[in-house]
Amino acid sequence: MVGSGWDDAQLPRLRRVGVVGTGLIGASIGLALSAQGVEVLLRDADEAQVAIAAKMGAGQPWAAGERVEHAVVATPLPTIPAEVRALARAGLADTVSDAGSVKVRPLVEGVQLGCDLSTWCPAHPIAGRERHGAVSARADLFAERVWAVCPVPHTGAAALHATVALALACGATPVRTTPQRHDEAMATVSHVPQLVASALAGVLVGLAPGEVPLAGQGFRDTTRLADSDAELWAGIVEGNRGPIARRVRDLGSRLTALADVLDAAGADDVTTAVTRLMRDGHAGRALLPRKAGATARSWGWVGVVLDDRPGQLAAIVGLISRWDVNIEDVGPFEHSLDAPAGIVELAVDPAVADSLVDRLTATGWTAYRRS
Incomplete structure (x- = not known):
């Protein structure tokens, strides 16, 4: 787009x-x-x-x-x-x-x-x-x-x-x-995810009642879309059947290839296949724009440990701004109620991420580059 x-x-x-x-x-x-x-x-x-x-x-x-x-x-x-x-x-x-x-x-x-x-x-x-x-x-x-x-x-x-x-x-x-580019993109980022969520949630029907409570938050997050209106989505999928079919086949071929490796390959090949799949996922997630309508690009993510006291977030943002480093986005603040500190992750130009970590560390902050 x-x-x-x-x-x-x-x-x-x-x-x-x-x-x-x-x-x-x-x-x-x-x-x-x-x-x-x-x-x-x-x-x-x-x-x-x-x-x-x-x-x-x-x-x-x-x-x-x-x-x-x-x-x-x-x-x-x-x-x-x-x-x-x-x-x-x-x-x-x-x-x-x-x-x-x-x-x-x-x-x-x-x-x-x-x-x-x-x-x-x-x-x-x-x-x-x-x-x-x-x-x-x-x-x-x-x-x-x-x-x-x-x-x-x-x-x-x-x-x-x-x-x-x-x-x-x-x-x-x-x-x-354009209408054509819209439909191709929506098949990938909306229509197929809906079908995958519904298919994945559907496998719960085959579990024994005592096994269903084993589903954790990850399963709930992944299948959230399965609650969507079936009649509405039937019309959407029928209306965009061509692009959706291509995306479903592509996704199916990726999963089938993984299944083949899991069935017959050695431990090293399984590790390689799973690692490649996971890294492709990391690369795709990194392309998602955090701002509406923004052009997708990869940012360098820098994590900083903040003490649990007033003014810490303002202090780190002010310091980085004085160094003329633009903060493109701020990730969620990770903080346990029992911990004396939390972590905030900041998106910056990848070219300055490593040097920013070095400068923050040199000034007394605990910082790291997210891989």
């Missing part, structure tokens, strides 16, 4: 926005916009969801014939093209975007339905929860999250700019990409 700066002068100030679909995403968009003083109109095939969203403060029911400047379609994936066409034919919105987690399939179907692509900017707020429905909506769901903006050549400037303005008003970071 490629990020892009946005000229604020080109972006409209949204005053009235329509939200079609008041599930988790739609209701959360309504809450975020309402908190910014935007008038939000809500519509859903399930009137009970509209009532819940309205009661929570996400907006008001969308009466027949009311027009909005921009509408966002946050309905299940298979219904998005028809909803976009309905809005255009009724003349209810100047421009439209959507919140679907697949982009190519709805666009193809939209063309087949005769949707006006000039007023539709495909988009995808990359945020969510395992729980669904308006009752699970949160105004801060999109805060500091990426909002993929995926215009096609026919997308008009007004639709693009309104979609970017919508993302910013919800507290997200808009990142521009």
